[in-house]
Amino acid sequence: xxxxxxxxxxxxxxxxxxxxxxxxxxxxxxxxxxxxxxxxxxxxxxxxxxxxxxxxxxxxxxxxxxxxxxxxxxxxxxxxxxxxxxxxxxxxxxxxxxxxxxxxxxxxxxxxxxxxxxxxxxxxxxxxxxxxxxxxxxxxxxxxxxxxxxxxxxxxxxxxxxxxxxxxxxxxxxxxxxxxxxxxxxxxxxxxxxxxxxxxxxxxxxxxxxxxxxxxxxxxxxxxxxxxxxxxxxxxxxxxxxxxxxxxxxxxxxxxxxxxxxxxxxxxxxxxxxxxxxxxxxxxxxxxxxxxxxxxxxxxxxxxxxxxxxxxxxxxxxxxxxxxxxxxxxxxxxxxxxxxxxxxxxxxxxxxxxxxxxxxxxxxxxxxxxxxxxxxxxxxxxxxxxxxxxxxxxxxxxxxxxxxxxxxxxxxxxxxxxxxxxxxxxxxxxxxxxxxxxxxxxxxxxxxxxxxxxxxxxxxxxxxxxxxxxxxxxxx
Amino acid sequence: xxxxxxxxxxxxxxxxxxxxxxxxxxxxxxxxxxxxxxxxxxxxxxxxxxxxxxxxxxxxxxxxxxxxxxxxxxxxxxxxxxxxxxxxxxxxxxxxxxxxxxxxxxxxxxxxxxxxxxxxxxxxxxxxxxxxxxxxxxxxxxxxxxxxxxxxxxxxxxxxxxxxxxxxxxxxxxxxxxxxxxxxxxxxxxxxxxxxxxxxxxxxxxxxxxxxxxxxxxxxxxxxxxxxxxxxxxxxxxxxxxxxxxxxxxxxxxxxxxxxxxxxxxxxxxxxxxxxxxxxxxxxxxxxxxxxxxxxxxxxxxxxxxxxxxxxxxxxxxxxxxxxxxxxxxxxxxxxxxxxx
Numbered sequence: 001x002x003x004x005x006x007x008x009x010x011x012x013x014x015x016x017x018x019x020x021x022x023x024x025x026x027x028x029x030x031x032x033x034x035x036x037x038x039x040x041x042x043x044x045x046x047x048x049x050x051x052x053x054x055x056x057x058x059x060x061x062x063x064x065x066x067x068x069x070x071x072x073x074x075x076x077x078x079x080x081x082x083x084x085x086x087x088x089x090x091x092x093x094x095x096x097x098x099x100x101x102x103x104x105x106x107x108x109x110x111x112x113x114x115x116x117x118x119x120x121x122x123x124x125x126x127x128x129x130x131x132x133x134x135x136x137x138x139x140x141x142x143x144x145x146x147x148x149x150x151x152x153x154x155x156x157x158x159x160x161x162x163x164x165x166x167x168x169x170x171x172x173x174x175x176x177x178x179x180x181x182x183x184x185x186x187x188x189x190x191x192x193x194x195x196x197x198x199x200x201x202x203x204x205x206x207x208x209x210x211x212x213x214x215x216x217x218x219x220x221x222x223x224x225x226x227x228x229x230x231x232x233x234x235x236x237x238x239x240x241x242x243x244x245x246x247x248x249x250x251x252x253x254x255x256x257x258x259x260x261x262x263x264x265x266x267x268x269x270x271x272x273x274x275x276x277x278x279x280x281x282x283x284x285x286x287x288x289x290x291x292x293x294x295x296x297x298x299x300x301x302x303x304x305x306x307x308x309x310x311x312x313x314x315x316x317x318x319x320x321x322x323x324x325x326x327x328x329x330x331x332x333x334x335x336x337x338x339x340x341x342x343x344x345x346x347x348x349x350x351x352x353x354x355x356x357x358x359x360x361x362x363x364x365x366x367x368x369x370x371x372x373x374x375x376x377x378x379x380x381x382x383x384x385x386x387x388x389x390x391x392x393x394x395x396x397x398x399x400x401x402x403x404x405x406x407x408x409x410x411x412x413x414x415x416x417x418x419x420x421x422x423x424x425x426x427x428x429x430x431x432x433x434x435x436x437x438x439x440x441x442x443x444x445x446x447x448x449x450x451x452x453x454x455x456x457x458x459x460x461x462x463x464x465x466x467x468x469x470x471x472x473x474x475x476x
Numbered sequence: 477x478x479x480x481x482x483x484x485x486x487x488x489x490x491x492x493x494x495x496x497x498x499x500x501x502x503x504x505x506x507x508x509x510x511x512x513x514x515x516x517x518x519x520x521x522x523x524x525x526x527x528x529x530x531x532x533x534x535x536x537x538x539x540x541x542x543x544x545x546x547x548x549x550x551x552x553x554x555x556x557x558x559x560x561x562x563x564x565x566x567x568x569x570x571x572x573x574x575x576x577x578x579x580x581x582x583x584x585x586x587x588x589x590x591x592x593x594x595x596x597x598x599x600x601x602x603x604x605x606x607x608x609x610x611x612x613x614x615x616x617x618x619x620x621x622x623x624x625x626x627x628x629x630x631x632x633x634x635x636x637x638x639x640x641x642x643x644x645x646x647x648x649x650x651x652x653x654x655x656x657x658x659x660x661x662x663x664x665x666x667x668x669x670x671x672x673x674x675x676x677x678x679x680x681x682x683x684x685x686x687x688x689x690x691x692x693x694x695x696x697x698x699x700x701x702x703x704x705x706x707x708x709x710x711x712x713x714x715x716x717x718x719x720x721x722x723x724x725x726x727x728x729x730x731x732x733x734x735x736x737x738x739x740x741x742x743x744x745x746x747x748x749x750x751x752x753x754x755x756x757x758x759x760x761x762x763x764x765x766x767x768x769x770x771x772x773x774x775x776x777x778x779x780x781x782x783x784x785x786x787x788x789x790x791x792x793x794x795x796x797x798x799x800x801x802x803x804x805x806x807x808x809x810x811x812x813x814x815x816x817x
Contacts, residue, residue, distance in 0.1 A: 031633045065663050067574045071543075090661050091562070093644070100641040100659070107624065107639075107663040109573055110566035116539035117574035120498060139594040140522070140559060147533035151498040151540045170657035171562040174597075201530070214528040226596040231523055233496060233530045325636030 015415045015450050016294055016422025016464060017442075018128070019077035020086045021070065021108075022430045025363075026330075027300065027396060028064075028105045029320045029428050062430040064105050067117065072431035074118045077125055080438035081452050083463040084126025084157055084241075085118065086263075086424055087111040091135060092168045094362035096329060097338065101360070103326050105430075112144050119152035126460030128157035128243055133186060134164065135172045138193035138224055145240045146198060146232040154236030154459030158194075159243040159263065162187045167361045184250045186223045191242060191258050193219045193226070195469075198239050200230040203470065237461050238469045247275070255293065256282035260466050263424055264297045267399045272297060272419030294421040294464055297414075299399035301425065303436050307402050314401045317428055318392050327388035330395065333360050334372050344388040348380045408444035415450065484750050484785045485724055485757025485799060487551075488772060489517045493765030495530065501537050502544035504769060511773035512781075512789055514798040515549025515671075516541075517582060517759065522555050522591045535567055535581070542575035549578045549795030551673055551691075556613040557586035557606055558595040562656050564613065565620035572665035577794030580671030580690075585610050585681075603680045611684040612651045614672055618688075619647040621669050622806045623659035645808040667796050668803045675728070676709055686712030686723065690801055693728040699754040702727040706755060724799060727755035731772070732763035739775025746776075747785055 022028040063069050074085045089111055094101040111129035118127060127148065131141060141158075149156035162183035169175040178186060200217040218227035244251065244259035247266070255262045256279055266272045280290045302317060304310025322330070324344035332339050335349065336357030342349055355369050372394075380390045400407045414420045427433020445451035457463060488508050494500035501518075508516050519525070520534035534552035542550060550571060554564055564581075572579030585606040586592070592600045601609075628643035647658035669690075676685035676692040685692040686709050694705040702725075710720035727749060733739050746758050760776075762768030780786045792798055 030631055030638055065573060067543075067576065070574075092657075093659060093661065100639075100644050102637045102639050102641040105638055107629065107661065109570040109662055110563070112536060113539045113567045113570035114574055116536040117542050120502065120540045120543040135560065136563070137558070137595050137597065144533050144536060147536040150496045150532055151536060153498075170655070172560050172656075173654040175655075215524060215530070224596060226594060228590055228594040229524050229527070231521070231525070231530050232532060323636040 012448070012450050013415050013421070014452065014465070015411065015445060016296060017077075017080065017082045017451070018084045018086050018126075018296060018422070018424040019073060019080075019082050019434055020088070020298060020424050020426040021073055022064070022105070022427055022433060023088055024064070024090060024105050024108060026104050026321050026323075026326050027426065027428055028430065029317060030062075030064075030105050030430075031320060031323075062432065064430055065107055065109060067114070069431035070109075070114055070118055071121050073427075073434060074122050074125060076431075076434045076438050078122050080434070080442045081455060082125060083422070084128045084155075084460055085115075085122075086128045086159070086243075087115065087130060088159075089130040089132060089161065090362070091132060091163070092171055092362050094360065095167075096332070096360045101329075101362075103323065103329060112148055115156075116148055116151055119148065119155065122152075122155075124155070124455040124458065124463070126155045126157055126241065126463060127152055128159055128241070130159040130161055130245075132168075133160050133162050133190040134178055134183065135168065135174065136190075138190050138197065138219070139226060139228075139230070141190075142194040142197040142230070143232050145194070146235045149235035149237050149240050150232070154461070156235070156237065157241035157243055157261070157460055159245060160187055160191060160259070161245060165361075181250075182223075184254050188254055188258060189221045189223045193221070193224050195239055197230045198234065199469075201232070201234040203234050203238075237459050241460050241464065241466065252279050253282060255279060256288070257286050259293060260461075260464065261294045261296055264295060266297050266419075267299065269414060269417070269419050272414060273417065276418050276420065291465060292467070294466075296422045296424050297399075297420050298424040298426050300428065301400040301407055301437060301441075302398050303402070303404055303407060303440060305403065307406065310401045310403060310406075314398050317398070318396060321396055321428070322388060322392045324388055327391040330391045331387055334369050334376070336369065342387060345386045348377060348387055348390060404440040404444055408441050408448070411441075412445060412448055412450050482756070483787070483800065484746070484780065485726060486511075486513050486777070486780075486786055487515045487517060487549075487726060487757070487759040488513050488769060489519070489759065489761040491517075491519050491765065492762065496532060498537070498540045502541050504765060505541045505545050505548060505550075507769055507773055509545050509548040511777040512787060513548060513777075514757075515551050515578075515580065515795055517551045517673075518553065520553040520555065520584075522558060522586045523588070523594055535571060538579075539571050539574055542571070542578065545575075545578075547578070547790040547793070547798075549580060549671065549798060550575055551580040551582050551671065553582040553584050555584050555586050556610040557601075558591065558597065561613045561616045561654060562620065562660075565617040565660055566662050568617065568670050569621060569660065569662040569665040572667055572670040573662070577666035577796070579665065579667070580673060580795055582673040582675065582693075583610050583614055583684075583689075584675065603678075607680045607684045609651070609653055610674075610681075611688055612649075612653075614674075614684070614688040616647060616649040616654075616656050618669055618672070619649060619807070620656070620658055620660040621664055622808050623647055624662075624664040625806050625809045625812075626664050626668070629663065642812070643809070664806065667794050668806065671795050671799065671801070676705065676725075677728075682709060683712060685709060687716045687718075689723060691724045691726060691799070693726050693759050694755070695728040695730075697729065699727075699749045699752060702749065702754040703752070706753075722801065724756045724801075726757045726759040728759040728761060730761045730763060731768055733768050733771040733775070736771060736775045739771040740779055742772075743776045743779035743783075747780065747783060750785065 115127040215229040243261040245263040302314040336354035518534040538550040625643035673691035674685035674689040677695040706725040
């Protein structure tokens with residue numbers, strides 16, 4: 001058991017849950033048989049050839065772009081009393097060997113716009129948009145997020161990400177690129193500027209005309225030199241919730257200084273505890289309490305009636321996620337050379353990798369290709385695995401696999417023993433990937449007293465147990 | 477003079493009234509939909525509309541209206557001067573996806589030094605330059621819609637391919653002020669191209685409207701002015717190689733109705749304008765959002781319906797269908813097919 005210093009608990013810690021819309025990478029299975037559809041509200045407006053075509057597609061595969069997929073997943077999350085719904089972002093389609101990557105789900109809506117629409121079909125669910133701080137400007141983004149916060153009655157969140165690559169910059173006026181160090185200073189200044197804008201209207205003056213100076217702001221910094229009058233009155237949350245993803249030292253410090261929620265990738269209990277202690281330990285230096293920042297790892301799960309069945313399902317999903325073509329491509333990313341003449345069902349290539357080459361653009365680079373090559377070769381040799389089997393074995397194992405009881409137990413253990421405050425669940429199917437979790441795991445978490453049985457607040461800040469920012473604003 | 481059987485287009489502005497409540501916007505939009513208006517508009521600007529007055533992002537507001545309505549078109553104002561064309565294209569395409577083919581936008585520019593200082597990237601520029609750039613933005617936004625062919629998504633299990641990448645296209649668009657490589661992150665929207673509108677009242681905006689817009693507004697209370705601007709726009713559109721009937725010119729009228737009698741009088745007025753060929757239809761801008769919209773829907777529209785000038789319901793599902801505009805073919809698909817021949 002963990003002994004986190006300075007905490008003694010008489011009640012159980014509340015778990016926070018969020019739903020990640022399935023991503024545009026190979027974890028999202030698109031070749032699976034039809035998923036059961038929740039009853040759709042009859043919409044006379046959806047008649048016509050486009051809707052008919054999309055309805056067919058929807059029932060066959062689950063569209064990654066039709067609005068019905070987003071309403072399905074968001075309503076499922078709200079039925080499960082989740083804290084928020086989460087959308088990722090991509091600003092350039094990924095490429096491999098100079099061509100657009102074609103093996104994974106690709107194409108998605110712009111996040112703030114689709115969340116504005118979802119605000120109209122949900123009541124309590126938080127709505128989190130990933131938006132890049134490198135390829136946006138504080139005034140415009142602060143305005144869009146504050147608008148979402150108004151339209152949703154205080155449910156908006158912003159997942160701040162940074163990017164420095166000239167590859168993505170080719171789509172934008174400002175172009176690439178930023179030094180790695182500048183990415184975080186720009187992001188930090190961006191968030192600070194956005195909060196100055198959100199604070200530029202006093203509370204409660206939405207109605208009617210106010211003084212001409214209302215909304216006045218001036219921010220003169222290293223990255224932004226802006227001034228004028230902000231056009232959106234203070235929104236219900238004051239400040240939309242700020243989420244930050246990034247596990248580096250700089251990322252952790254940025255989170256401790258700035259974020260309300262951290263989206264991490266620490267899958268094991270030990271790694272989770274270490275990260276949790278580290279990041280929570282950095283808060284005091286910024287005058288913040290441990291509860292002011294929620295740590296939520298992104299996790300996957302597979303449920304079965306028995307442990308064996310869950311393991312079988314998990315193995316089958318990994319086979320679907322790693323098609324023969326995806327196996328070869330994954331290998332090429334590590335090897336740095338074209339391997340298209342290799343048989344994915346044959347042995348690993350004995351040729352030497354090119355460790356300097358970068359075949360893929362628009363995705364996170366493999367951390368240490370030498371170590372990966374060595375371990376994959378050892379794994380293949382030890383178990384006699386083909387290329388595809390090796391990639392299946394070595395990558396993408398799901399975080400929680402088991403019966404609903406076992407998964408509920410594991411999730412709860414993470415939270416009760418200081419490895420996480422909750423989870424961002426990443427289903428592998430669109431749009432039905434959370435249905436089982438909500439039906440079978442959520443009630444078990446509720447029985448344990450670790451998860452809410454109804455929404456008690458109306459804003460995302462309330463769901464997360466975060467204070468309104470007002471107090472510190474008036475003090476400043 | 478247009479033939480009398482030419483349909484009369486009707487649009488109404490949602491501006492005014494409660495500004496920050498999603499449900500108030502949704503109720504106004506539902507009322508307009510009961511009047512079978514082709515579309516609603518919502519103004520926007522980068523800065524405050526007047527000192528001390530706020531407004532929400534118009535595209536976000538109309539995205540929130542989309543699930544609360546079924547047929548009516550949604551046209552927010554979107555500014556092009558200090559914004560990123562790549563983001564705009566994605567947002568407008570998404571509005572079309574969430575509304576299932578009812579999205580569009582009114583392209584506008586930000587002219588003031590005060591607006592420039594909100595973003596801090598470049599100073600204010602002469603208005604003619606800004607409208608020229610706005611045309612380039614409309615162009616690249618539309619190319620990005622086409623950067624995915626409609627059938628690019630194949631989900632071919634045999635080859636493991638989710639998309640046919642030959643049906644995704646770089647736009648490689650470069651101007652003096654920006655460049656965009658593409659393709660879009662958003663698949664081609666349901667309408668192919670969501671509807672583009674431009675307020676062509678000011679002479680500076682007219683060339684851009686004539687070249688790129690599906691719908692142009694002329695703000696006036698005078699039928700001769702409307703007729704003259706319409707003729708000018710059609711002539712310019714023809715010079716750009718466009719079919720002039722593909723540019724719908726709406727007289728944009730400020731309306732201030734005190735009673736049902738006014739609503740009926742307005743119907744007489746617009747019927748006369750339309751008969752005289754002053755406009756292809758009308759965009760009403762209510763002085764009082766709640767009162768005037770109700771009088772338009774309950775008074776003006778029924779008279780026009782009774783005269784057979786406007787329809788009683790929506791026979792189509794998309795905004796392009798309401799407006800009688802075809803779904804555009806994809807320029808890149810055409811080019812690819814031509815080169816394959």
